[in-house]
Amino acid sequence: MSEIILRTEHLCKNFGGLKATDDVSLEFERGKVHAILGPNGAGKTTLINLLSGELLPSSGRILFKGYDITDARPEKVSRIGIGRSFQKTNILPGFSCLQNCWIGAQSCLITSMRFFRPAKHLRMVHRRADHALQLCGLSNKRNQIAGTMSYGEQRQLEIAMMLATEPELLLLDEPLAGMGTEESQQVTALLKELAKEQTLILIEHDMDAVFSLADRITVMVDGAELETGSVEQIRNSQAVQDAYLGHDEEDAA
């Protein structure tokens, strides 16, 4: 078995009386795509928020490469190599695409508390920002104001901003949500490409994408882990059928 890059131990998060994350102990292997499924309100986003430092857990631990990052704030988590994208598009709408990615790319500096030389002379930052745009197919939009782009393009930019920080581990919260078929295929191809080098934790409702991308799948219900296993195992699991996939078909019907 390969190296565990990220591990949670008995992770809990309560919002008042609601257990949004309920005793979740998961292991994520380096280099794999680990998808997290679950019905609406299952606590998937909350889990990502805990891993990325956006929320502090009520109890439990998070270990990244063996280091305890339970109490790390978002900026720290980002700096040690964990990037995240948001389910609800979270970009700088008044800025151009390049400027959006620039902020991500500039975090490669040890500190941005630099006051004298103009930032535009930083070639390395340019390269990273351009690379991220290119990966997400936004090179030809680099000077367009983000807020004026289509919804799907904004979703792609959301991913590009995270990629500009060049993370080792990517937390992707429904990257395909609201995208058209073509864009969706593009992004799925991009995720496949990324998966060759990086570790992905992927939340996604699009079953085709999940089954084609994922190495392992965890199904969550009501904040707790229901089952974890290979794609085949999850596809054939009765418990999962009942709890989730069943719902999905009902919804579709």
Next chain:
Amino acid sequence: MHTVTRPIIIFLCLCLALLLLFPMVGSAFYTGLVTKIMILSIFTISLDLLIGFTGLVSFGHAAFFGIGAYLLAILFGDLEHINYWWSLTLTLSLTGLAALLVGWLCIRTSGIYFIMLTLAFAQMFFYFFFESPRFGGDDGIFMMNKPEITLATRQLVDLDNEHDFYYFVLAWLVGVYLFLSMILRAPFGHVLIAIKANEQRVRALGYSTPHYKLVSFVIAGTIAGLAGFLEAAHTSFITPAYLGWHESGMAIMMVILGGMGTLFGPVIGTFIVVLLQDFLPNFTEHWKLIMGGIIIFVVLFLPNGIAGLIYSISNRFFSRENSGREG
């Protein structure tokens, strides 16, 4: 981000040329008035760093203006010879320290709470000076002499000479403008502007945003202290009113009227407001009403202030020069 297009640069150079020539034609009274406006402009530019670029609406910025002024008057007011370099260094470091303490507490909050907290701190400083007889209480405090700017026993500028003082302040105004332009173009500035747009996302991209906000607060406070230092040296008379919320409010108004997030906008705003305050009373005793009307008009019809208007005019006439500026 903060891109200044070529037409704007030409416009700013023209303004600078006018300011350079003005004392040769203007009366002593108006030279003094414009000096005062330029000092206030240094103050409002520093507020623009907070409001327009960092997204921190400080309602207590006048406190640092007042602290700078009082420090010069208290520490050096009764000296026969005031060493400019030494008094400036001490005044600015202490004002910066005050900004660090206030900022350290205030930047933990945001939105309306930040506004209230900065206001509360400023009022605290106001009452401190208002109620301390040692520092003149509500009567204020006088300075006997002006700082002497010498280098190796040679006098560089004579601050007792109104013309010299004018050019001295103008040099500071240009210096502050260039300094802030520089830090806004640097990596630091890019992070600030992004924080204003979406702080949560900037944090998630790996920046400890509170540190950046604090540094911005300290820089702005120190520059406000510089304006206070110049004001105290200019008028030789400081009262607690300089620290009041009224002054902070006026400064916010000048920034918004002139166009926040542009640096030069607040300077224009300051000129317009002070000159209107000077001219309008000649025509009517209801001038405050007219003033209010003008402000309402600008806010309603020029959402980006006068600077926004200048940008759109320059974009229309020089549309080839596509600016990537955003509001």
